[in-house]
Amino acid sequence: MGSGLDNIFDREQERFVAEWMEFLRFASIGADPAHHADCADCATWLKDHLTAMGLQAEMLETPGLPAVYAEHHVGPSAPTILFYGHYDVQPVDPVEDWTTPPFEPALRDGRLYARGAQDDKGQLFSFLKAVEALLAAGCLDLNLKILIEGEEESGSRGLSAILNTSHERLAADILMVADTGTVPDGTPTIVMGLRGLLHLAVTLRGPSHDLHSGLHGGLALNPVTELTRLLATLFAPDGSIAVDEFYDGIRNPTALEHALVQKTPFDPAAYEKSVGMPPVAGEAEYTPHERLGFRPALDINGIRGGNADSMKTVIPTTATARLTVRLAAGQDPDHCLAAICDHLKAHAPEAMALTIHDAGSAGAGFRIDPESAPVQLAHDVLAELANCEPVYHWEGASIPIIPALAEAAGAAPLLVGFGHEDDHVHAPNESYSVEQFRRGFEYAVHFLRTAPQADLTRN
The missing domain is CATH 3.30.70.360 (Alpha-Beta Plaits)
Structure with a gap:
């Protein structure tokens, strides 16, 4: 990496994991009023952590739970990236099915077990640690805005209410989101759309x-x-x-989208083994990936x-x-x-x-242009890091706030995450491996270092 970034994850891994565990101890269940005080405490912790990293951070009051906003400003000629994540987590029921208490993080066999370990505390925190490393090395040569809300799991009510008055604050070239995953075999994946x-x-x-x-x-x-x-x-x-x-x-898929989705691996037998039934629902004339991504x-x-x-x-x-x-x-x-x-x-x-x-x-569904400059840059970074071609994947799930947030920011959404089906998000024993955390960290470091030299406004 150079500039003092070589082997930085190995040098700082113990501290990164300890801070990640501290973040996970907040029972920030945004959908449960009994935990709203925990959410407020978590937001305050995040603001203080971002400030300690060297960012200008503040709380954004909303009609619901508070959001946390931070920024690093270089100048008007530099590209601007808005990063979105959420600190709220899903409820933990049935709690008796957890091997260890959901808000007492436990590291076992290289995986950290806790509610929110992956969704989305683990994924967003690996990005924050990448930003911290770049700031410390003096290598963050772009304008960065960070927005972390507390109600994604319950509809983003508070954040939605303030978007119309936040256009100038949130204006960016790219909206980066780290709340998605890879295809089952772990190949780096760029999510090209979500359903509404x-x-x-x-x-x-x-x-x-x-x-x-x-x-x-x-x-x-x-x-x-x-x-x-x-x-x-x-x-x-x-x-x-x-x-x-x-x-x-x-919107029917374009010829390029149709060609790309055919390259996405899908193993019906593996699917059946994973979920206990074959992939036979939906419109039979469409492939499984088409049914998930385009229908x-x-x-x-x-x-x-x-x-x-x-x-x-x-x-x-x-x-x-x-x-x-x-x-x-x-x-x-x-x-x-x-x-x-x-x-x-x-x-x-x-x-x-x-x-x-x-x-x-x-929220509505959306798709991203595979030929846009942000997607091409993400492709090149992932290909270099993994030494293989990334997969373009149109996912069936939803992050409802993304279309409205992208519109408010005037930004092109870019969704790259490192979650895996083995992480059991929204279920007991949610986890995220230290290796996945590392992959997210390395991707963010390389992307943020490369972005200032790219023409990110080309669509």
């Missing part, structure tokens, strides 16, 4: 009170039965979504009604289902939500009351 997300709950109300199924079965409609029938109308036999106007606006998906996340825990012969009063939709690039979230609601209303049984509630959109 909308959500809703559906309730059918039938009898005024629970009924004896012997006295009323065959006469009174059962809300659970009718809800399952209603939900089934959303899906066609060929795996497509049977909602009028649902597919409006979808939408509608899923029923849960159904509640009656009693499934024991024998109780009743016709219940209500049944409720919760649904999420992953939106392809080009789909308008409001239009899709309206189409689904219209479909449910048209197919609901007349003898029952239908209520659609907790409905809304967390």
Whole structure:
């Protein structure tokens, strides 16, 4: 690396890991009000840590949990990078399935186990350590802005509310995000797009009170039965979504995107071994990667009604289902939500009351131009570090704030992360290896050192 950066990770690894563990001890569960004080403490710790690194850092108050903002300014002629991450983490239930307590980080066999070890504390902290190393060596020759929020896992409500008044503060050439992963074999991966997300709950109300199924079965409609029938109308036999106007606006992949996605490895047998079933859902005429990256998906996340825990012969009063939709690039979230609601209303049984509630959109889907200058630079850096060709991957998951944040900053998003399916994010025993942390650190160091010489405004 030169300039005093050679072998710096090896020299500083013990300290890096100790500070990473300190960061992980904050129970910053943003979705749980009982932990909002922990979130505030975590944000304060981050601000102080960024200040100690040599950055100008401050708290950004929002209608929700605070965000942390820091910057390093070189001058108007230098490129500007905005880095985004989040300090909030998922809840830890079922806590009894953790081998060690989720907020008492444990290093085992080269992996650090804790909630947030990967998502996103581990990934963002490896970036921060890269920035620290470059600052110490006097090698950070670009304008850097760092934005770390506390509500990504629950919809980014607070950050979303302040974006419209933050254009000048956040203005950048590139929006760097380290909250993604690699393909299963670990090949360095540039995520070229994410799907959008909308959500809703559906309730059918039938009898005024629970009924004896012997006295009323065959006469009174059962809300659970009718809800399952209603939900089934959303899906066609060929795996497509049977909602009028649902597919409006979808951007088909370009010839280049189609060619690149075919190069992304996918092993159906390995997938089946990993998740316990083959990859047979969705529209059969599309490959698995096309279904994840370029097509939408509608899923029923849960159904509640009656009693499934024991024998109780009743016709219940209500049944409720919760649904999420992953939106392809080009789909308008409001239009899709309206189409689904219209479909449910048209197919609901007349003898029952239908209520659609907790409905809304967390953001649209997006795709990134594979030929843009930031993507090409990331490709070259990853190829040099790994001595192999990186993979371009269109991912099916969502980081809903990214499109709005990129628009507010006027920046091209760039998503490179080093997570892996073995990290068990959002599940018990989440972990992130020291080697993954190292890879993220080395990528960030090389990218930030190379970026000042690149024409990052070329799209």
